[in-house]
Amino acid sequence: MKKILLIGTGGTIASDVTDSGLAPELTTEQLLSHIPGISDICGVDCLQLLNLDSTNMTPAHWLEIAACIRDHYGCYDGFVITHGTDTMAYTAAALSYLIQGSPKPIVLTGAQRPIGFDSTDSKTNLADAFRCAAEDLPGVSIVFNSRVILGTRAKKTRSKSFQAFSSINHPELGVLRDGVLLRYIRQDCREAPVFYDRLDPRVALLKLVPGTGRDAADFLLERNDALIIESFGVGGLPEAGGFYDCVRRWMEAGRVVVLTTQVENEGSDLGVYHVGYRLKSDLGVLEAYDMTTEAVVAKLMWILGQTRRREEVERLFYTPVARDILWPGL
Numbered sequence: 001m002k003k004i005l006l007i008g009t010g011g012t013i014a015s016d017v018t019d020s021g022l023a024p025e026l027t028t029e030q031l032l033s034h035i036p037g038i039s040d041i042c043g044v045d046c047l048q049l050l051n052l053d054s055t056n057m058t059p060a061h062w063l064e065i066a067a068c069i070r071d072h073y074g075c076y077d078g079f080v081i082t083h084g085t086d087t088m089a090y091t092a093a094a095l096s097y098l099i100q101g102s103p104k105p106i107v108l109t110g111a112q113r114p115i116g117f118d119s120t121d122s123k124t125n126l127a128d129a130f131r132c133a134a135e136d137l138p139g140v141s142i143v144f145n146s147r148v149i150l151g152t153r154a155k156k157t158r159s160k161s162f163q164a165f166s167s168i169n170h171p172e173l174g175v176l177r178d179g180v181l182l183r184y185i186r187q188d189c190r191e192a193p194v195f196y197d198r199l200d201p202r203v204a205l206l207k208l209v210p211g212t213g214r215d216a217a218d219f220l221l222e223r224n225d226a227l228i229i230e231s232f233g234v235g236g237l238p239e240a241g242g243f244y245d246c247v248r249r250w251m252e253a254g255r256v257v258v259l260t261t262q263v264e265n266e267g268s269d270l271g272v273y274h275v276g277y278r279l280k281s282d283l284g285v286l287e288a289y290d291m292t293t294e295a296v297v298a299k300l301m302w303i304l305g306q307t308r309r310r311e312e313v314e315r316l317f318y319t320p321v322a323r324d325i326l327w328p329g330l
């Protein structure tokens with residue numbers, strides 16, 4: 001029987017009612033006690049790493065989770081991480097860069113309703129996560145509402161209903177039907193994973209609204225090593241307001257600027273319109289293409305944790321990791 005390590009980090013799944021709203025209180029042992037049939041699926045050891053609402057999760061916590069998996073990697077066949085849904089897609093992306101090519105499953109799950117509630121998605125999601133962790137499902141994925149989503153492609157697209165996550169610009173890896181995993185795609189993996197233990201958290205995100213001027217970009221670029229600008233449509237920057245000068249100046253000062261889009265599906269294509277064309281051809285900004293913003297954030301933190309050399313940053317950014325970027329022109 002497969003041996004799985006359950007790593008608890010908090011979230012709604014582990015939450016209980018308090019005077020000031022739901023808060024994570026349950027331990028991993030208490031979570032497991034809600035899945036009486038678990039011994040038919042796999043053997044489980046419990047490890048309580050954190051107990052946080054995922055709003056409080058930081059890049060330092062991502063490093064802690066990755067280090068925990070590295071420390072226990074040899075002793076288990078797979079890993080289940082219970083996590084809040086609000087920032088689960090960021091953690092899944094971060095783990096995809098911090099633990100590359102894992103032949104063993106690293107499965108994140110959580111819930112929209114606490115495990116102790118009469119109506120809850122917690123039990124199904126947790127049992128399904130164990131089923132997946134005990135299968136041949138390499139790499140980092142999110143198992144939620146009977147779907148398996150690649151760690152680099154997940155996005156929380158519903159704040160309340162059970163179908164909380166979507167797979168963006170990539171098919172789902174599989175589905176669970178009556179507790180059986182039907183795997184559509186098997187992620188590539190190596191014989192042994194490559195672990196990383198450094199991130200640069202100085203990565204900021206600016207979402208444009210019509211009329212946004214350069215002040216906000218200047219403010220963020222002064223204080224960070226990279227800025228992701230979520231612009232409109234296939235991408236571009238407003239021609240009024242000094243954005244081009246702002247980006248040029250900060251790139252000359254060594255900052256990394258990435259253009260992406262606020263549109264959820266199909267990604268950027270900066271060369272199409274005049275408002276985007278020069279950004280690439282003259283200034284050399286990077287563009288996200290079909291990557292999720294969550295993956296861009298985590299990838300930049302991972303890259304800048306290793307190097308500041310411009311050509312190396314660019315090479316790593318456009319090199320696919322766990323199918324995070326699949327733009328045909330690359």
Ligand SMILES: NC(=O)C[C@H](N)C(=O)O
Pocket residue numbers: 010011012013052053054055083084085086087110111112113
């Ligand atoms: N459904 C959830 O888990 C939401 C919770 N606020 C969290 O992200 O920790």
